[in-house]
């Protein structure tokens with residue numbers, strides 16, 4: 001589903017990822033960990049085409065991301081839901097408007113849009129907050145709203161960048177349960193996090209593999225987390 005073959009990523013400051021090879025199978029659940037600045041966000045951006053690798057081959061849904069034209073890239077982005085580290089809401093729009101943005105862009109009918117939106121926001125526990133504006137939401141509500149927006153187009157893959165970054169333990173467990181539920185629905189899930197306790201907590205809920213970025217390489221971590 002997502003496959004990297006000898007992928008390197010270099011920017012002005014130097015090489016951040018060096019000859020990374022890995023494969024995420026459909027329906028798998030992975031964590032990506034590593035120190036701050038190691039390149040977790042960069043690796044996720046490569047996986048949804050926001051950045052292109054300097055060398056090597058990265059394919060998503062069997063397509064070489066570097067070869068996609070604009071339309072193909074737009075289709076890929078519909079099939080890959082992204083929970084951004086900073087949530088990225090538009091403060092002058094309501095929660096409902098923010099979360100439904102991908103649906104509106106994709107041209108879905110107004111009634112289908114309302115049904116999907118209500119179901120989804122209820123699922124993340126925000127069914128009564130549709131009219132709230134982003135600045136009125138707590139950190140945990142924002143993170144759950146970001147997750148709802150990431151999956152509103154029913155993507156096959158969910159990439160979550162520090163989805164529990166600014167919330168307490170209880171809320172991080174709630175977010176984790178939602179991500180595990182998505183995986184049980186068949187979605188491939190990749191979570192970038194530096195929170196090892198989150199990874200340990202996941203082990204009783206899902207068969208998760210842990211990838212660690214260290215010294216520009218990505219390796220499968222052992223069971224000793």
Ligand SMILES: Nc1ncnc2c1ncn2[C@@H]1O[C@H](COP(=O)(O)OP(=O)(O)OP(=O)(O)O)[C@@H](O)[C@H]1O
Nearest residue numbers: 011012013016035036037038039040041042043194
């Ligand atoms: N195109 C670029 N231009 C300049 N700097 C870049 C570029 N791409 C990545 N970097 C730098 O590479 C480093 C890795 O960034 P990245 O956000 O991927 O790390 P991270 O592991 O997600 O960190 P954190 O855990 O702090 O979020 C950072 O220092 C970032 O500024």
